[in-house]
Structures are given as C-alpha cells and as structure tokens.
Amino acid sequence: MKKHFTFLLMIAAITIGFTACKSKPKDADIKAAVEKALSADPMSAGTTVAVDKGVVTLSGECKDEMCKKHCEEMTAAIKDVKSVVNNCTVAAPPPPPSQEANPVVANEQAIMDALKDQPGLKGMMKDGKIVLSGEIAKAKWQMLKQTLDKLKPAGYDLTGLKIK
Amino acid sequence: MPVQDKYQELLTAATQAGVTDLKVNEENGVLHIEGVAPSGTVKDMLWATYDKIDPNYLSGDLVMNIYVDAAVPVTSALVTTETSNLNIRKGPGTDQAIVGKAAHHEIVTVISQTNELWWLIKTKDGEEGYAYAQYLTPQTEVN
Structure with a gap:
C-alpha cells in the first residue's frame, strides 16, 4: 500500500514537473509571436522586440501616439506575454507647412509682393539693394517705402524713381 | 558726411x-x-x-x-485697401494661390502675425489664409 502511494506520488510529481516545464513559455517563442503579429500590421512595422522572462520590450519609432499605443495593445494581447515595456519613440511631427515661422527676407518674390499693386513700378534686387524704377504717387511711395524697409535691404538705388 | x-x-x-x-x-x-x-x-x-x-x-x-509697441496682441484688423477686396492666399507670397477674399473695410480676425509683411487671417465667412499686412489696420479693443 505504502509502495503504491509512493509510486502515485512519483507519477504525480513527474506529471506536474512535465506540465510545468511544458507551460513555461520560451522567450524566443514569444518574441517570434510578437514579431509576427506586429509585422502583419502595417502600422507597427519597424518595431523591434526583445523578450525577457515573458516581459516584452518594444522599441523603435512609431509615427504617432496612436500607433505606439496600438503596438502595445497588440503585444499585450499575445499569449504568454506577462507585461509590455513600451520604449517606442514617437516620430517628431512633420514640420508645419512652410508658411509658418516665415522670416521676412529680401528677395525678388518679396519685392514682387510689395509692388503687386504698383503697376507703374519695376523693382529688382541688386547686391542686396532694392533697385526701383518708374513713377509712383507720393502717398503710395511713403507706404511702400515702409513696407520695403521691412525687408531690411542693404540699401536702395532709386535713381530711376520718380515721385508724382 | x-x-x-x-x-x-x-x-x-x-x-x-x-x-x-x-x-x-x-x-x-x-x-x-x-x-x-x-x-x-x-x-x-x-x-x-x-x-x-x-x-x-x-x-x-x-x-x-x-x-x-502693441500693448495687447492684435486679434482683429480692418481691411484698408484703397477700394478693392484683399486677396487671401494659401501661403505668404503673391505666388501663392488665392483661397479667398476679404472685402474692403471688412473686419477680419487676425490668427497670427506670421511676419511683418504677411498675416494669417480669417474672415467672418470662415475663409482663412495669408493677407498682405500693409492693407490690414489693427483694431484695438475699446474697453
């Protein structure tokens, strides 16, 4: 009877041991599963995966916060993943349209902008100086000079300019 | 000299x-x-x-x-063109597409003074874009 019991105990021990061993997930398997899941998702491509005792560390660059969160949720849902350390960085947002933060520069375009409503005038840049020619009414010229000065030119060549 | x-x-x-x-x-x-x-x-x-x-x-x-010296930030401006409407453009430059027009003597909202020459504005009809600052006269709020 006692012998029987010992035998049963042994079987039990082996079974438990075997089961425990079988159920202990291998980090490499988890890594493969996570990588497979992430690579199947276009949003998560480019994420690197490291696994240590079931703890998955994600790194790489995500295009936005939503994508980063999405990677994490997807990883957490994978079998045997104990926890997720999300070290993904979010890519810097694309620079705002070039219209923003636009310092004034003296160039041909800026002169064209300023002279748009002065059909009697011609203007160009020469060695950093604004060269004007044509005719303009005094009141308009006073306004225009203030505008052109904002371009901070190196100076003016106004020999061809006539004030009416 | x-x-x-x-x-x-x-x-x-x-x-x-x-x-x-x-x-x-x-x-x-x-x-x-x-x-x-x-x-x-x-x-x-x-x-x-x-x-x-x-x-x-x-x-x-x-x-x-x-x-x-602007004691308070400019939030609105009067369109002070001679007679015509003021073009509202996609970007700061006359080479940029016209996306709308602000009427002569209309009051517009100044979203930002992008630079000394171009301001980002919005009309009461919701048209938004860049206008030449020379034709915008800041409106000071009357308290």
Whole structure:
C-alpha cells in the first residue's frame, strides 16, 4: 500500500514537473509571436522586440501616439506575454507647412509682393539693394517705402524713381 | 558726411519721443535704424522727419523699421485697401494661390502675425489664409 502511494506520488510529481516545464513559455517563442503579429500590421512595422522572462520590450519609432499605443495593445494581447515595456519613440511631427515661422527676407518674390499693386513700378534686387524704377504717387511711395524697409535691404538705388 | 550725422535729427527725435530698443547701425554708407515706438503717432512723426531730411526718401541711404509697441496682441484688423477686396492666399507670397477674399473695410480676425509683411487671417465667412499686412489696420479693443 505504502509502495503504491509512493509510486502515485512519483507519477504525480513527474506529471506536474512535465506540465510545468511544458507551460513555461520560451522567450524566443514569444518574441517570434510578437514579431509576427506586429509585422502583419502595417502600422507597427519597424518595431523591434526583445523578450525577457515573458516581459516584452518594444522599441523603435512609431509615427504617432496612436500607433505606439496600438503596438502595445497588440503585444499585450499575445499569449504568454506577462507585461509590455513600451520604449517606442514617437516620430517628431512633420514640420508645419512652410508658411509658418516665415522670416521676412529680401528677395525678388518679396519685392514682387510689395509692388503687386504698383503697376507703374519695376523693382529688382541688386547686391542686396532694392533697385526701383518708374513713377509712383507720393502717398503710395511713403507706404511702400515702409513696407520695403521691412525687408531690411542693404540699401536702395532709386535713381530711376520718380515721385508724382 | 557720415550718414548717421545726416539723420542725427531723426535719432534725437526718436529718443525724445520714447522710442525703445533703438538700434542704429551704419553699413556701406547705409544707415539702419530699428526701434519700438510707444504709439503709431510717434512712428508717423519719425517718418515725417525722415521725409524732411531726405525728401521722398530718394537717397536710399536709410532703412528704417519702427515697430509700434502693441500693448495687447492684435486679434482683429480692418481691411484698408484703397477700394478693392484683399486677396487671401494659401501661403505668404503673391505666388501663392488665392483661397479667398476679404472685402474692403471688412473686419477680419487676425490668427497670427506670421511676419511683418504677411498675416494669417480669417474672415467672418470662415475663409482663412495669408493677407498682405500693409492693407490690414489693427483694431484695438475699446474697453
């Protein structure tokens, strides 16, 4: 009877041991599963995966916060993943349209902008100086000079300019 | 005669009228003056003084930028074109597409003063874009 019991105990021990061993997930398997899941998702491509005792560390660059969160949720849902350390960085947002933060520069375009409503005038840049020619009414010229000065030119060549 | 001497009266007037952050710099025979005026009246007075020293500014030896101290940020502006509507553009430049128009004498919302020449504005019809600041007169809120 006692012998029987010992035998049963042994079987039990082996079974438990075997089961425990079988159920202990291998980090490499988890890594493969996570990588497979992430690579199947276009949003998560480019994420690197490291696994240590079931703890998955994600790194790489995500295009936005939503994508980063999405990677994490997807990883957490994978079998045997104990926890997720999300070290993904979010890519810097694309620079705002070039219209923003636009310092004034003296160039041909800026002169064209300023002279748009002065059909009697011609203007160009020469060695950093604004060269004007044509005719303009005094009141308009006073306004225009203030505008052109904002371009901070190196100076003016106004020999061809006539004030009416 | 150095250019600075020629415009000394203007510099004195600026200092006396309370212009702050006055920067004066002479380069290759051209004087550059920058400063912040306490009011638009002071700015106009300085431009008148400039015109008196150098009639019609025709010597081209002075570049003057007098900014008016804005006590409160500009939030709205009056469209002060001569008669026409003011183009609203996609970006700051006449090479940019026209996305709308602000009527002559319409009051528009100033979203940002992108630079001294172009401001981002919005009309009451919701048209938004860049307009040439020369034709926008800031409206000060009356308390």
